[in-house]
Amino acid sequence: MVARAADEIAPGMVVNLGIGLPTKVVDHLGPDFPVCLHTENGLAGIGPTHPPETADRNLIDAGGAYVSTIPGSAFFDSAVSFALVRSGRLDLTMLGAFEVSQHGDLANWKIPGKFSPGAGGGIELAQKARRVIVLTTHTDRAGNPKLKEACSLPITARGCVARVFTDMGVIDVTDTGFALVEIAQGITPAEITEATGAPLALPKGDIPTF
């Protein structure tokens, strides 16, 4: 799923990968792949991560990982960093999710009474990136669908999600709701439909697998 998600990154893009699963997408891009990775804390042109022994104490990504620069990297302050996001210069962001609605609403920042550390830069990424892709497990730990007719948790941004990658499939958010694009090997259309909390349109004919 993470490897398949890496195909979404086209040459020349400016991309922000959220904390968690999305960060791993970079492992599937070749060292010479032309892309500019952005991190909210003030770097465009993220290089490989470093172990503590060789880390620069002043050089982290927004998740706290010790990263590096590459030829052409630039540092900037937090206002410039989000000017880049809000003005439409960010071509793509990949984020995690608690819930995604069939209208593309995203909930990923707060579970009232349980998890409320603040949204950080997540609202701006979700609301202003030109394309928002979600990487998540298809269901939560209790087995409940994360793809729903409507989000029950506080919203991060409305109508922002274009495509969802899960362990069961690749699902687009369309004008008429969720549409299955690809299905994971070993999963049946009935299984993914059952695990989805909203109507899921199946493609005509054979469903591509990944």
Place this chain on the structure above:
Amino acid sequence: MKLPDKIGTLEEAVSCIGDGASVMIGGFGVPGTPFTLIRELVRQGPRDLTIIKNDANEADMGVDHLLVSGQVARLVTTHIGLNPRAIAMMNAGEIEVEFNAQGILAERIRAGGAGLGGILTDIGIDTELANDKQRINVDGKAFIVESALRADVALVHADRADPFGNLAFAATARNFNPLMAMAAARVIAEAEQLVPLGDLNADDVHTPGPFVDELVVLNELSEEYAVVQR
């Protein structure tokens, strides 16, 4: 003509912070956090502080010391997920926490530093962060009003400084530092390296000296500044 010298002592610089003060603190995680100034703030002990900082650091680091000492009444921030104590104190009602979208906190501070009253934005307009905020339509588009932020004092961390207070930041240690350095009535900078006037190329100054009131030169860096072993 010669530019004035603003080098002061740590104790004297921080002594301007009294009970009830609002204090902006630079840094995003470890990089750019003025750990030495924070330690002195803990030692001097003013209480009922409003702390404005991107995050609450981690256990036993930076802002966490101010939480342990009970000096914080209010925290204006974006994300405190790496500090369980901050979350626990928020949940217990021991501190008040105001969450902002990260770039909006930056813009509110920038607006405060630029002498503006606030900004208009649609960020978070569908979220609970927009609750109780004024809405304005401009050319048919809906915005919320985010007020400008200023503080009594800003504490910032620089990599290099000259005696006039021209500052240069290192790598991702820049973050909120240059914004906060514009947005407080009194700005105190700590610097890892003091260089003579003229050694910072005028093109390479990130925060111009006129914004800085007092400069504290760090003779050594405590463990808090080091790479975090996870």
